[in-house]
Amino acid sequence: MRASTNTESNVAVGDILLEAKGLSVDASWGHIFGPVDVTVRRGGVTVLVGQGGRGRTALLLTLAGRMKPTDGSLFAFGERRGAQHLFENATVAFINEVDGIQQTIRVSDIVTEQIRWSAPWYSWVTPATDEDLERICRPVFGDLTLPRMDAMVEELPELTAALFRIAVANVRKPALLVVGGVDNLNSIAASRHFLDRLIVLGREQTVITADVNGVELRDGIREAIEVPNLTDREFAVLEREAMSA
Structure with a gap:
């Protein structure tokens, strides 16, 4: 399976639920993720394919209206208003920073x-x-x-x-359900059942989740999108050096 980069989407405008362009988030201590371009279509499950960690978590929270982007634009539910509009139409689950017990x-x-x-x-x-x-x-x-x-x-x-x-x-079953990574489960069988249940939920909602390895495209999965720039720049350089050593 080759994941789409989602940078040259020919998706009809009416089919778009979220469209992020040049989206980035910085903290007081440094860069978290970005720039990122992502288009999410209505319905089904969209899987963001990218390295796990704080960058990917921050992207998921930003797409759910729980984190304000530092740069870039975010079109959501037909509007380019602030995060409050997105917040009201989305919920977040299985992300420790939000719902960890x-x-x-x-x-x-x-x-x-x-x-x-x-x-x-x-x-x-x-x-x-x-x-x-x-x-x-x-x-x-x-x-x-x-x-x-x-x-x-x-x-x-x-x-x-x-x-x-x-x-x-x-x-509440809002229009958008953002779920932490499928790869957060240790068992392959558990991850498979987990994704199966998300696909069922995607029949009535738009579901966004993530997986570092991507997923096999099948009924109920709208798209698997490769998302770069999910680690801070310094860490990304060190990671590339370690892989090439």
Whole structure:
């Protein structure tokens, strides 16, 4: 499979959900990623193919409206407004900087908290039930086994934990779902099942994820796009030197 560079796209304008040109992000301590050109079409799963790390994470967060670009332009949902418009139409999952669960906590606590956040401010929210778990998680898990309500999140199998994080983040089902890299799972089988579930979600949403090795193009995957410039420049030079030694 040869991933598209996505720099000379002939995609119809009405089919474009996101279009980034010359997108870059810098921090006070240095360059994070960019410049990057990416066009994402509506629906299905778009896979960004590139080195994992803070640059790729920052790009995913920028495409979801969670990080403000330093340079370049970002066309999203038919507008070139600020990140707030994109933020309102997108959700992020399986990215530790956003939804990582650090402390020991039960599945039931996470589900209850998600219901509480989604409820009107004046509503009294009781502890979540198995019915709540089914309603929130089944669209993401499909035929796969749901986690038990009394299970500790940190002890869940990696695929179950990853899908659970998507489920609780995707309750609103906005138009755009941005998901951390498929290659963040250690098991090849788990990564395959994970991508299968993203393809199902892509039937009703536009899904963006990433994988350093790319993916085999098949039904439900709109495009696999090679994205350069995802590491800071100094690190990229050192990496090239190490590979050529």
